[in-house]
Amino acid sequence: MSRYPESVDVVIVGSGPAGATYARILSEEAPDAVVALFEVGPTVSDPPGAHVKNIEDPAARSIAQERSEGPGAGADTVSSPGAVTSGQRRARPGTYLLEEGFQEPGEDGMPVAAFSSNVGGMGAHWTGACPRPGGSERIAFLPDLDDLLDEGDRLLGVTTDAFDSAPFTALVRERLAAALDDGRPPAQRVQRMPLAVHRRDDGRLVWSGSDVVFGDATRANPNFTLYDESLVTRVLLDGGRASGVEVRDRRTGELHTVRAWFVVVAADALRTPQVLWASGIRPDALGRMLNDQTQTVYATRIRDAESVAPAGASGSTAEGDVGVDEIVDGAISEQSGVTWVPFTDEVPFHGQVMQLDASPIPLADDDPVVPGSIVGLGLFCAKDLQWDDRVAFSDDEQDWYGMPALRIHYRLTDRDRAVLERAQAEIVELAKVVGEPIGDRPFTMPLGASLHYQGSVRMGETDDGRSVCSPDSEVWAAPGVFVAGNGVIPTATACNPTLTSVALAVKGAKRIASDLAAH
Known part of the structure; x- marks a missing residue:
């Protein structure tokens, strides 16, 4: 028998910080809603979604990282001395690179665009930096942005004093x-x-991953279930509105249908538009306005x-x-x-x-x-935003997971x-x-080294053809389908985007909770 339910109220695709935010807010504000979260990768930590830095044994931490690397498992990473400065194309531990499609002829591309496939997503491997956007980084049409950022701080467990000594x-x-x-x-x-880290009473540092975002409210919610090693191949629509998902059990290879009133796609800024494309949800702005952050580094001796x-x-x-x-x-x-x-x-x-x-x-x-x-x-x-900077998808070629192969078009x-x-x-x-x-x-x-890809399913104030989703993160072209993660951010940012993407997920989750209450 299938390990999946036939129907739920809400499906969440992806277990990174943004997907975990939907699970947490729904657990707090709509505890009677039945929620299923599907993650393509395995569970690599206890509790599920924990940051790998919290794994004290170095060998166990290395195993968790390698299990997060999907098709790139076993490849050399930048943890090897000198790998970056020697110009070698390598991923960070816990991530893997595109084998092809990362750079088109005559373009700059994103040679080190990377992914993680594990419960917790990139939240199991990130640096924890949670600065607030300022100036033109801010989303001007969201009057409640600061309140949402406050909620993001709460969910991520952000502090500023962990390293004062x-x-x-x-x-x-x-x-x-x-x-x-x-x-x-x-x-x-x-x-x-501001960092998503706290120091325990015994002095040990604990880094926030999706486990912290899930929190006790989600873990204690009998109506929430997380399914790992589960590939959502497409979102199902009925009359143009969300009606569920098709999900492939990567343990057995079997394909199943799970019905739902709402579907949240929180895969990442490259795979979220991939899922929409595979589902036939293809607004003009899908994958467009893709942006990253160019990064320069140096060192000094005090x-x-x-x-x-x-x-x-x-x-x-x-x-x-x-x-x-x-x-x-x-x-x-x-x-x-x-x-x-x-x-x-x-x-x-x-x-x-x-x-x-x-x-x-x-x-x-x-x-x-x-x-x-x-x-x-x-x-x-911060990037100069361009319509033609985009991630594009193929109807004929497939990636390692059997999803539409992607190609990045990107120029400075x-x-x-x-x-x-x-x-x-x-x-x-x-x-x-x-x-x-x-x-x-x-x-x-x-390019791609920041791992801060944004804009591919960007939010807009109105459905003007230049955005994919509303201020509540609902896809204009598919009511009941919501998108989440860094790809939703519509502005050119230079600061780390995770806090902002979690804040936007809070807004979307509250909207779903409100709609469920009205049913």
Whole structure:
């Protein structure tokens, strides 16, 4: 017999933070609704959806990461020393790359566009950074955006004090603030990075994944069930309205139909439009306005670190060419902290500054390094939005899962290149403010490295042909079908998008809860 129900009230496709948000809000506001969540990947943690950083045993953590890598399992990743700076095309641990379709002839493409397939999605592998959007990053037609962001903070367990005791964190922030804060309003001044992490009473850090978003309300809800290794192949429509899904049990290969009043597609910014395309839901804006964030990284050694080192710090030797990889992988250790340089419309990039445990270039064996004194800097640039930047799908070719093969069409504009050049100059100056820059020049990450893809199922104020969904995230062309995740964000952002996508999911979930109550 099938392990799936014949019918439910709500189907959720994808178990990342946005999909988990729908499950949580529905559990809180519509507890009598029967909800089924389908995830294509396996359960890799206990509790399901937990961040892999919380797995203390390194071998067990590595296994969880590899099980999240779908068709890319076993491939080398950027955790290998020097993989980024040597130009090798590799994914981060826990993710996998497109084998083809990532770059069309004559275009920039996204060579390292990546995915995760596991319960918790990318929320099991992310850095946890939750800055709020500012200026033109904000969605102007959502008057309740700040209230929704507050809800996002609640669901993700966002804090700002988990690393207050980290060596040099306050010093780095003070030096950057002295150089940058003049003329900035308070909300855009240098500050602690809001992070989805908390410190337990025993001092151990716990990183938020979808398990935190699910919360006790979802786990205790007898009407909610999560089905892993379950591929939703298409959304079913009846009279143009959502009526359920087809789902393939990846354990048996059997295809089943599950009926539902509402379907939420929260796969990710590339696979959510893929599911809609496979379902025959193909508005003109589907996959369009795709955008990423170009990223430049650099490192510096804190000036006069020896004289201001915290009590107990002692010299150590750098451990080789691994620092840039650590910046890419978001390796925030127990000794590290994160400083946030907010985006402004005048300075159109967002900065993350975090301490590393090693230098990004080899140092001499006799060159002592005070622990925590190597600082990594990363600047993310907002994209110049273009209609023709898009993810397109094939009716003839299939991907590894048997879904329509995707191809990315993506170009940087002259403005994009100018902003990136400005960021490269700015990051050198910031490195000098903090200390002594390490290396000849900053490194620009290959496109797709941010994993912050947005816009592919973008939200719009009205159905003007330039958006896929309403302010409540309901697909204009298919009532009862909702989309979720970073792809819904309609603005060009430089800041990490997860908090915003969770906030938008809160709004969509409340709309479904209201509609269910009215039935």
